[in-house]
Amino acid sequence: MTTAETEFADVLEAVRGVVPTLRENGRQAEQQRWIPEENLQLLDKAGVFRLATERRHGGLDASLAQQVEVLAEIARGCPSTGWVSAVWLASSWVARGHSPEAKEEIFATPSVRVSGVFSPVPTATLTPVDGGYLLNGTWKFNTGCRGADWNGMSATLTLPDGTAEEMATIVPISEFEFADDWHVSSVAATGSSTTTAKDVFVPTHRVQKLGVVMAGVESRSQPGRTDRDYSLGEFAVAQAVGVFLGIAQGALELFLERLPGRGIAYTAWSKQSEHPYTQIQVGTVAAKIAAARGLSAEVNDLVQRRADEGVELSVVEKGKVRGDSAYAMQLTREAVEILYNASGATGIQLSVPLQRFHRDIQGLSLHGLSLLSTNMEIYGRALLGLDADGAF
Known part of the structure; x- marks a missing residue:
């Protein structure tokens, strides 16, 4: 190697x-x-x-x-x-x-933790001052902000001609205020609190056009840019599939660990593992996870090849990345649902980790970039030759 x-x-x-x-x-x-x-x-x-x-x-x-x-x-x-x-x-x-x-x-510290929010935030602004800008705004769902070193946020800069341009900033996390507002039923440990910047000075060299930091091959000409040419939307969706795959695999392991000695309440079945329906459920779950892995592998190969070649993904390829990734996530969610529903009433106890895996994958499936309907619409429009008509 x-x-x-x-x-x-x-x-x-x-x-x-x-x-x-x-x-x-x-x-x-x-x-x-x-x-x-x-x-x-x-x-x-x-x-x-x-x-x-x-x-x-x-x-x-x-x-x-x-x-x-x-x-x-x-x-x-x-x-x-x-x-x-x-x-x-x-x-x-x-x-x-x-x-x-x-x-x-x-990257003075190679093992760096960067959080960030790049969804449209109409109230986030940049105001030009000597040597840089003043950043003001509030950003919700800032995952990982409580343990990050830096925070990358989007904000609107009003140009002299009155037009607006979306910019990307990168600021030490210590410059932000955190709200204690992350009270949720899913992925509670992500600490995805609302963060606020009040007249935070950002030097010019840490402000970039949003399109540049999110772009793929068109960013190659940027001074100092030598890395792989991913586009953020496709990269982020494809990368996130890994989390869904892990949750599903972990849920299967947890289910199998609890199975020995378990019967089916109010029936003559003293061993749940011997019931044909349980066998069908476990087999179905394993197949769904395998199918999701296959879709993920194909997407990763496509994105990587295009990035390393310096070739922009075509519209249909971008749609495929979004659609296939979302469908892989859907398969893993379905797998965990089957396991949860097969766990019996004792599965709702907080001491049983499987219920948390179930809640977490349900919540993550609602994320804007994970949502099956949104991604399938994008994929379908691409296949039909229509404009994607969406962010990222």
């Missing part, structure tokens, strides 16, 4: 080794509405937060497929920890679209 392959194998092995601890800490994570420090330290030591950093800055520059594989292992232990890791890695990749000067600051 090459040095890069060996380094990645070491990260993957280390992450697999801490899955039991991540799973054991799951209930504590949910109760405190943030990932336990032990989880973060274990993943940091494993090298997870170096995966999206360029090698020239001490990172591993892992491929999309490699990131998906690691995220699946993390989520197999703790869905919330997996989701936060995915957001930090995706946002770290976005940070690579900033100026060389900004990147020297951001």
Whole structure:
């Protein structure tokens, strides 16, 4: 193996080794509405937060497929920890679209954690001042902000001619205020609080056109930009599938662990595993997970090939990435639902991790970039030769 392959194998092995601890800490994570420090330290030591950093800055520059594989292992232990890791890695990749000067600051520590929100925020603004801008705004659903080093946020800059342009900023997380408003029934440990900036000064070199940091091949001409040419929308959706795969695989493992000795209440079946319907359910779940892995692998290969070739994904290919990724997520959600419904009344106890995996994958399925209907509409429009008519 090459040095890069060996380094990645070491990260993957280390992450697999801490899955039991991540799973054991799951209930504590949910109760405190943030990932336990032990989880973060274990993943940091494993090298997870170096995966999206360029090698020239001490990172591993892992491929999309490699990131998906690691995220699946993390989520197999703790869905919330997996989701936060995915957001930090995706946002770290976005940070690579900033100026060389900004990147020297951001990646001074290769194992960097970057959170961010790039959804439209009409109230977020940039005001020009000497040497930079003043950033003001409030951003909801800022996943991982409570443990991040940097925060990448979108904001609107009004140009002298009165037109508006969407910009991307990157700011130390310490410059933001956090609201204690993350009270949710799903992925509670992601700490996705609302963050606010009040007259935060951002130097010019840490402000970039939003289209540049989100773009694919058209960003290659940007000074200092040498990395893989992903487009953020397709990269983020394809990468997120890893979390869903991990949740489904973890749920299957948890179900099988509880099965020995369990009967079916109010029936003559003393061993649930001997009932044909249970056998059908487990087989169906395994097949759904395998099908989702197959879709994910095909998408990852397509995105990676186009990125490494420096060729922009076609409209239909972008639609395929969105559609196939969303369908893979749908399959994993269905798999977990089957397992939850087969777990009996005792499965609702908070001490049974499977119920948390079920709630978490339900919540993540509602994310705007995960939603099946949205992504299938985009895919269908692309196949029919119509404009995608959507963000990202």
